[in-house]
Amino acid sequence: MSTISKPKQFGLPRLFPRPMSHYGIWSWVGTVDHKKIGTMYGIVSFFWFIMGGIEALLIRLQLSHAEANIIDPELYNQLFTMHGTTMVFLVVMPLSAAFFNWLIPLQIGARDVAFPRLNALSLWVFVFGSLLMNISWFTGGAPNGGWFGYPPNSTIQFNPGNGMTYWVMGLNVLGVASIAAGLNFIVTIINMRAPGMSFMKMPVFTWMTFITSILIVLALPILGVAGIQMTADRVYGTNFFNSEAGGDPIFWQHIFWLFGHPEVYILILPAMGIVSEILPTFSRKPLFGYSFIIFSGAGIGFMGWFVWSHHMFTVGLGPAANTAFTISTMFIAVPTGVKIFNWMATLWGGSIRLTTAMLFSIGFIAMFTIGGLSGVTHAVSPSDAQQQDTYYIVAHFHYVLFGGAIFAIFAGMFFWWPKFFGYFLSERLGKLSFILMMIGFNLQFAPMHWLGLNGMPRRIYTYADNMGWELSNLAATIGGFTIAIAVASFIVNVIYSMRNKKLAPGDPWDGRTLEWSISSPPPHYNFAKLPEVSHIDDWWYKKYPSLLEGSPKGDLTPKVKVEDTSKVNESDIHLPDLSYYPLFIGIGLSLAALGVMYTYALVTIGLILVFWGSIGWSTEPVNEPGQDHH
Amino acid sequence: MSSDNITVHHGEEINNSTGVSNKKLLMWAFLGSDVMFFGTFIGTFMAYRNKSLNGPYPADTLDIPITTVSTFVLLMSSLGIVLALHYLKESRMGLAKLWLFAVIIMGLIFMGFQVYEFAHFAHIGMTPQVNLFGTTFFTLTSLHGAHVSLGILWLIFLLYNEFNGNLTSDNAVDLEIAGLYWHFVDIVWILIFGLLYLITAGDGVPPGGIPWEGAH
Amino acid sequence: MSFLKDLFEHDGNGWWKIPKTSEAEANPKSEHPFGDFIKRTKAFILWLTSGKGHAGPAYYWVIAIILGVITLVEVWWFEQDGLRYILVPAMLGFSMVKFILVVAFFMHLRFDHKLFSWIFVTCMIIGVFIFSLFILLSAFHGYGN
Numbered sequence: 001m002s003t004i005s006k007p008k009q010f011g012l013p014r015l016f017p018r019p020m021s022h023y024g025i026w027s028w029v030g031t032v033d034h035k036k037i038g039t040m041y042g043i044v045s046f047f048w049f050i051m052g053g054i055e056a057l058l059i060r061l062q063l064s065h066a067e068a069n070i071i072d073p074e075l076y077n078q079l080f081t082m083h084g085t086t087m088v089f090l091v092v093m094p095l096s097a098a099f100f101n102w103l104i105p106l107q108i109g110a111r112d113v114a115f116p117r118l119n120a121l122s123l124w125v126f127v128f129g130s131l132l133m134n135i136s137w138f139t140g141g142a143p144n145g146g147w148f149g150y151p152p153n154s155t156i157q158f159n160p161g162n163g164m165t166y167w168v169m170g171l172n173v174l175g176v177a178s179i180a181a182g183l184n185f186i187v188t189i190i191n192m193r194a195p196g197m198s199f200m201k202m203p204v205f206t207w208m209t210f211i212t213s214i215l216i217v218l219a220l221p222i223l224g225v226a227g228i229q230m231t232a233d234r235v236y237g238t239n240f241f242n243s244e245a246g247g248d249p250i251f252w253q254h255i256f257w258l259f260g261h262p263e264v265y266i267l268i269l270p271a272m273g274i275v276s277e278i279l280p281t282f283s284r285k286p287l288f289g290y291s292f293i294i295f296s297g298a299g300i301g302f303m304g305w306f307v308w309s310h311h312m313f314t315v316g317l318g319p320a321a322n323t324a325f326t327i328s329t330m331f332i333a334v335p336t337g338v339k340i341f342n343w344m345a346t347l348w349g350g351s352i353r354l355t356t357a358m359l360f361s362i363g364f365i366a367m368f369t370i371g372g373l374s375g376v377t378h379a380v381s382p383s384d385a386q387q388q389d390t391y392y393i394v395a396h397f398h399y400v401l402f403g404g405a406i407f408a409i410f411a412g413m414f415f416w417w418p419k420f421f422g423y424f425l426s427e428r429l430g431k432l433s434f435i436l437m438m439i440g441f442n443l444q445f446a447p448m449h450w451l452g453l454n455g456m457p458r459r460i461y462t463y464a465d466n467m468g469w470e471l472s473n474l475a476a477t478i479g480g481f482t483i484a485i486a487v488a489s490f491i492v493n494v495i496y497s498m499r500n501k502k503l504a505p506g507d508p509w510d511g512r513t514l515e516w517s518i519s520s521p522p523p524h525y526n527f528a529k530l531p532e533v534s535h536i537d538d539w540w541y542k543k544y545p546s547l548l549e550g551s552p553k554g555d556l557t558p559k560v561k562v563e564d565t566s567k568v569n570e571s572d573i574h575l576p577d578l579s580y581y582p583l584f585i586g587i588g589l590s591l592a593a594l595g596v597m598y599t600y601a602l603v604t605i606g607l608i609l610v611f612w613g614s615i616g617w618s619t620e621p622v623n624e625p626g627q628d629h630h
Numbered sequence: 631m632s633s634d635n636i637t638v639h640h641g642e643e644i645n646n647s648t649g650v651s652n653k654k655l656l657m658w659a660f661l662g663s664d665v666m667f668f669g670t671f672i673g674t675f676m677a678y679r680n681k682s683l684n685g686p687y688p689a690d691t692l693d694i695p696i697t698t699v700s701t702f703v704l705l706m707s708s709l710g711i712v713l714a715l716h717y718l719k720e721s722r723m724g725l726a727k728l729w730l731f732a733v734i735i736m737g738l739i740f741m742g743f744q745v746y747e748f749a750h751f752a753h754i755g756m757t758p759q760v761n762l763f764g765t766t767f768f769t770l771t772s773l774h775g776a777h778v779s780l781g782i783l784w785l786i787f788l789l790y791n792e793f794n795g796n797l798t799s800d801n802a803v804d805l806e807i808a809g810l811y812w813h814f815v816d817i818v819w820i821l822i823f824g825l826l827y828l829i830t831a832g833d834g835v836p837p838g839g840i841p842w843e844g845a846h
Numbered sequence: 847m848s849f850l851k852d853l854f855e856h857d858g859n860g861w862w863k864i865p866k867t868s869e870a871e872a873n874p875k876s877e878h879p880f881g882d883f884i885k886r887t888k889a890f891i892l893w894l895t896s897g898k899g900h901a902g903p904a905y906y907w908v909i910a911i912i913l914g915v916i917t918l919v920e921v922w923w924f925e926q927d928g929l930r931y932i933l934v935p936a937m938l939g940f941s942m943v944k945f946i947l948v949v950a951f952f953m954h955l956r957f958d959h960k961l962f963s964w965i966f967v968t969c970m971i972i973g974v975f976i977f978s979l980f981i982l983l984s985a986f987h988g989y990g991n
Contacts, residue, residue, distance in 0.1 A: 114652045179663055187655045190961070193647040217659060218969060221667035228769065229674070238758045238765040240674070246683040246762050250987070254980055255670060305972055309983070321983055611783075618787070650959045658962045662969030673977035677984040698921050702914060709910035712952045713903055813953045817945050823917075824941030828924045829934050 018624055019578040022524075030578035032116035033524060037123050038101030039420070044127055045094035051134075052086035053487060055079045057480055060444075064477035066465035073461045077144035078163070080459055082134075084147025085167065088267065089174050090130045092405045096270035097122070097178075099412055100185055100209050102420055106515035106522060107203045109194025109531045114187040117579050117617060118180055124586030125177035132590045133170030136163055143167035146459065148256050149230065151241035151249040156234045162597050165234050169593040172227040175220040176589060182216030185209055194514070197533040200294070203513040204287060207294050208273030211301040212266050219262035226255045235596060250315055257308035265304045267401060268368075269297060271408030272339060275361045278415050279343055280537070281509050282358040283350025289342045290536055296335035296342075303332045313381040314388045322381040329379035333372065340369055355509070356430030360411030363438055367403025371396055374449065389459075392452025398445045410437070410490070417497075418504030422521040426502075429493035433486050440482025447472035447479075506562030512537040518563045525575060528568040576622050585613035657807040661814045664777075668818050671773065675766040675826060680833055682761040685842020691756050692831040693747075700743035701823045704778075707736035708816040711785075711809045721799045723792065730789045730805075733812070737782040744775050754844075767826065774822060777815045784808050909951045916944055 019030035028036055059079050062071045071079070101119065105112055113119050136142045143163045145154035154164045189210045193202065202210075230252070232238040239245035241252050272293075280287045287293060309317060309325040317325075343365050352358070374396040378384040387393060410433070417425045451472050456463065463469055507516040514531055515522075517539045535541045541548050543558040588609025595602025648655075714729035748768075751757070758768040788805055791797040797804060835841050920940045923929050929936070950956040955963050 115656065183656055183659050183663070186659050187652050191647050191650065191652055191655055197647075217663045218666050218972060221663050222670050225667060225670035225674075228773070232758065232765070232769060236758060238769070239762050240765055245765075246681045247678075247765075248681075248984070251674065251677065251984065254983065255674070258670070258976060258980065302972075305976055306979075308976075317983060317987065320986075615787070648959070648961060650961060654962070655965075658965045662965050665966075665969045665973045669973040669977045673980050676981050694921060694924060698917065701917060705913050705917065706910060708913075708948060708952050709906055712906050716903060716906070810953055813948055816952075817948045820944045820948065821941050824920065824937045824944075828920055828937045831924070832930065832933070 016580060018620075019580060020624065027578065029583060030120075030580045032112070032120050032576050032579055032582075034101045034105050034113050034116065034119060035420070035522065035524070037119055038098045038103075040123055041094050041098035041101055041126070044130070045091050045098065048086050048090035048130060049095070050487070052083050052091055053484060055083040055086065057484060059083060060477040060480040062462065063460075063473050065474065066463055066467070066470050068462050074141070074144065076461050077459075078137075078142040081143045081146055081167070082137075085133070085143065085171075087401070088147065088263070089171065090133075092267045092401065092409070093178060094126055095409050096212070096267070096405075097126075097181055099205075099270060099274065099409070099416075100181070100213075102416065103515060104185060104188055104206060104209055105192070105526060106419075106518070107206045107513050108189065108192060108197060109514050109527055109533065110188065110192040111526050111530075111573075111575065113184050114192055115184050116576050117582055118184050120579065120582035121585055122177045122181035122184065124583045125173060125180065125589055128586045128590035129170055129173030129177060129593075132173055132593055133166055136166035136170075139166075148260065149252075150256075151230075151233075151252050152243070154230065154234075155241055156237075157242070165231065165597050168227040168230045168234070169596060172224055172231070173590055173593050175224045175227070178216050179220050182213040182220070185213040186217065189213070194531050194533050197538075200291065201533055201536050201538070203537075204276035204290065204293055205270075205273035205513075208269045208276070208297055211297050212269045215262045215266050215269070215301055215304070219259045219266065222255060222259040223263075226252065226259065229255070231596065250312070253312050253315065254308070257311045258305075260311065261308040262301075262304045264400075265300055267405050269300065271364065271405040272297065274408045274412040274415075275343065275364050276339075277513065278357050278361045278411055279346045281415075281511055282353045282355060282361075283347055284353075284510070285346060285350040286537060287342070288345035288348075289338075293339055293342050296338045299335040300332060303328065303335070307332055310379060310381070310384070313384045326379060326381045330376065333376050333379065336372055340365060340372070355414070356425070356427055356434055357411045357415035357509075359431065359434045360407050360414065363434065364404060364407040364411060367399055367407060367441070371399025371403055374399065387452060389457055390452035391448040391456045391458055394458050395445050395448035395452060398448070402445070403441060407437075410434075415509070416515075418508045419515055419520050419522070422504055423497060423501040424504050424508070425497045426493050429489055429496065433489045433493065436482055436486035436489060440479045440484075440486055442479070443482060444476045444479025447475045451476075507539075510543075512540040514539055516562070517542070517560075519565055523565050523568070525568075525570070525573040528563060528565055528573070574623065577624050579617070579620060581613045581617040581620065585610050585617070588613060651803050653803055653807050654810070657810050661810065664814060664818075668770075668774075668821075671766075671770045672821060672825060675770055678762045678766050679830055680836040682763045682836065682839060684761050684840045685835070686754065686756045686760070686763070687835060687839070687842060688763060688830045688833040690842050691751060691754065692827055693750075694827060694831055696743065696747065697823065697827050700740050701819065703736050703743070704740045704816055704819050707733045707740070708813050710736060711805075711812050715802065715805050715809050718792075718797070718805055719799050719802045723798075727789065727792050730785060730792065734782055734785050734789065737778055737785070737812075741775060741778060741782070744771065744778075748772075770822065770826065774815065774818055777818070781808070781812050781815055784811070906952070909947055913944055913947060916940055 019026040021027050028040065031037060058071055059076070062068050062076055101113070104110075134142075139162065141161055141163045143149070143166055145159055145164050145167070149164060149167060152158045154167075189202070189206060199207075229238075229240040233240050233242060239247045241247050241249050243249060276287055276293055307325060307329045309321060310329045313322055313325070347362075374392070378387045378393065378396065414425055414430055417423075451469055452458075454468065456467070456469050463473075504520045506519045508520070509516070514533070517531065518527060531538070535548070542560050544556060545559055546555040588606045590606070591609065592603045592606025595604075595606055710729045710733040714726050714733060717723075717726040717729060748771075751764075756764050756767075758764050785808060788797055788808055791804075920937060923936055923940075924933065949966070955966065
């Protein structure tokens, strides 16, 4: 916590020498560099994306025809629970975090985040937390109570075994990672902006990250409390959700959705930020209504706190509460709609280049609009009574989370890949992925609207053949496998592009924000000279200053070039040395969480690791004395 | 060469946008996060007030005079740490160390009271498992206690550094953020004392509840 | 008909313009029964709490004594059976005063950068609002059904 940064240090005996190499495995394990951390976030969460996808395919296989018996019912419960949990907590959130890590320091013109080691801690806690949750597959069954774990489905009386305990402990550990990352990005964005970059000159993605971080920091503690209460109920026999002792299972729903609704915006706001960067670049126009988009985002972030009970319209809160939450939910559709119109107006009249990133962004707008509109239909509580817990809801949130967040993340990958790694992804294969994904996605999720309105409940194991649900379900299954092919084509694309590198210049897309002003991939110190900012889209107007004078057809020959790093004397730039303490604290936390289920010995070992790591962390000098720093 | 390269010693040391310390900003944001943490627990406690089906009820268990003493000790420890910080900033190290030591002792006394209280409750038959009051009471106070214990460890670490000569007026911000944390734990206790003890201490048998017949 | 003339030609600009007022009219002398007392008290509190040259040990001791006294009043209030019927609002009030005293003076929010106040107050507002709503919803569970 507190770094004593005086030259005189009291030396805690080190168990291992401090990693110093900039190459090899230890340079990754001990790294505090935001770019390497971002890459690792990306790799790990893409791995979980594939795992969650396999879980989804197994679910679709089971539902492909009536009276199917392909998967054991108990395994089916575990699959849909882990599919939801994985996709929300191990895929969309950390994939967004990968973009935060990579982009925020580059976009605000900083050398790193405010607390590099805290950043590494977030990564390792996330990695071990995700492992903790998933080893439950091998230790007597994965969580099986649904991704929001409603009691009594999740209480020990009705759900014995360790599955749901793994789930809550995993969420608690992941919550620590998210809160640490959120705090870090709040401080980074408030305090590390380049000179001249006021809040209203920040790139939109940075703004959305800022709002998302605030939501993370405020919402995840609520999930932590829910997790502690559930753990106490399951492990120590307390009565929070035990109706025999007067406990109220509805409270879990309240507390979970108090967290859960801001969480929805945690998932979608970064995606909106990504799209708001891509559309102006490929339309060669400024974003239409920059401040409108910002304030809509902030408005969503604030109003998102006061709508949670729309997840609970059918529990019987009473007409007064239902009406109030219907109104607040309809209100929150307004800022979201504002953004969609802003994006369309950005496209209007622009000189559009249909790159893969742009295609995915346009796909995002279309799919997200469909998902948003179906969302408004169940904001109305009487209509929601018909739709609650049917496939209509499944269709809705896949349209906003897959058609929204995942489409935007793919767009972001195609857009920033040349910046991150210095080579392009293949546009041809990329467009193939887009077409396959678009077809597969709609084939899978559009029929779910009809299925839901025809009464097919979500999480159902199988169905009779006289329900009229077979064709739509078969279409959805075919769509699911088409998405799998699309994702496979993306992986082929990455491997192919890695082998046949088409090197990227520093500013391949004629970009607008600061990250394009440096070489690709960025040097480890990012900016040799910290930039000075005077406008929104500062890099664009540095390139084309004549555009500032009002004429839309200014002089379009760039006036400045990407920063030349060949003459930089790297010994003048000091960055923090590597540290292995974040790794050990991450391991310790996860061990302690595992020990809650099994033995206090493990808890003790875990906490000793955390304690030792914290002391080592606090007393570790920023740069090891007597070393040649780079 | 290239004199316009800016030398950056450590990411953690740059503050260039607002002029405030990164660490203080981090601590305040963390406290905002902790507000939601304790808020949820206090919310649950209040929502479950008078909902226990069987005893012991608050009126059977809570002992206000003892808790008043421990509350007073924690309040005074808040005074202690603000004085410790003041003297550290003025480089009056003797007083700074003395007050920091006093704060640690007061924190330990507070924890002693809590341990005594928990032991007493367990002795008379109030456990986290026995009813909703026990569940909500023990989770809230023990997590507050966990915060206090963490704070004590942190302050011991800082005191060690004061004796070591590593913590001086130059890096008083390290004590300042620990102080912010300590004050926050204190204000949470202010709320717990007001809401959990004083307001609920008179709550007897709720409608539909079975009167408590004492320990078995 | 002079009022019409006033309406339309006042200040030569037409009736929709608000007529100018003199300094004395805009800020009339206080006619409060206590004269300037309230104003001066406010100024004194502002001077006292701005912490300029005051945030020393003595200052902190005074705050601590106030906190202790409020605690004693709370406990005294709790013991009075006659005051039991307004116990809840009273305790909420006392807790809030103590809370604000510690946050404003011990945690230096009163003297520190406004940013910190913004962060903390925003979190407090969201927290207090949603948890009050939560308690309210659970108290009136199913109200109107």
